[in-house]
Amino acid sequence: MKNSLMKTVFFTEILSGLALTFRTLFKSPVTRRYPKVKPVVAAGYRGLHALAKDDDGKMKCVGCGLCGAYCPSQCIHIYTAEGEDNKKIVERYEVDVLRCIFCGFCVEACPFGAISLSEHYEYADYTKGSFYMTKEKLLENWDKYFAGEKGKRYYREFWRPRAEDLHGHDDQAMFSKIKGKVKE
Numbered sequence: 001m002k003n004s005l006m007k008t009v010f011f012t013e014i015l016s017g018l019a020l021t022f023r024t025l026f027k028s029p030v031t032r033r034y035p036k037v038k039p040v041v042a043a044g045y046r047g048l049h050a051l052a053k054d055d056d057g058k059m060k061c062v063g064c065g066l067c068g069a070y071c072p073s074q075c076i077h078i079y080t081a082e083g084e085d086n087k088k089i090v091e092r093y094e095v096d097v098l099r100c101i102f103c104g105f106c107v108e109a110c111p112f113g114a115i116s117l118s119e120h121y122e123y124a125d126y127t128k129g130s131f132y133m134t135k136e137k138l139l140e141n142w143d144k145y146f147a148g149e150k151g152k153r154y155y156r157e158f159w160r161p162r163a164e165d166l167h168g169h170d171d172q173a174m175f176s177k178i179k180g181k182v183k184e
């Protein structure tokens with residue numbers, strides 16, 4: 001009681017707070033002046049979505065729907081149709097980014113390495129519509145954020161399992177035929 005009265009009378013807590021302020025006044029700041037100084041984003045950061053393209057510039061997605069089935073936020077919408085050669089075509093692939101929790105399950109689920117999360121995080125906007133990513137926007141994002149080697153490295157370095165990780169033991173009969181094909 002006496003101690004707290006002394007603190008109140010002599011403003012010791014205020015003085016110790018001011019002393020702390022004074023001690024740190026001349027130290028270099030720990031904060032950044034964003035957006036003038038951009039934070040360094042760690043490789044593999046989960047930012048805005050992109051739909052991957054192959055070496056010929058074609059969309060890798062085959063419209064199997066696995067990413068949408070895994071997505072806990074149910075924010076991926078895929079619409080497919082039958083093409084002229086009876087092949088499935090992906091007419092629309094859409095991500096409602098405002099619902100996304102950036103868990104990365106869609107990337108893990110995709111057997112074709114077709115959906116990705118880029119390092120781009122500056123996509124604030126004034127309209128809700130700009131957060132609804134269409135197939136065209138998602139493919140553009142691949143060109144913007146995964147151009148060249150970066151796109152090739154992305155799945156190799158950050159996502160497991162890779163296709164080549166999925167194999168059985170050498171004496172496991174059911175896999176031997178498939179493994180033989182891979183080696184050819």
Ligand code: SF4
Binds near residue numbers: 095099
């Ligand atoms: S990161 Fe997660 S929440 Fe976002 S689209 Fe992919 S699976 Fe859905």
Ligand code: SF4
Binds near residue numbers: 060062067078115
């Ligand atoms: S992104 Fe991958 S998992 Fe999703 S529909 Fe396309 S191929 Fe299937």
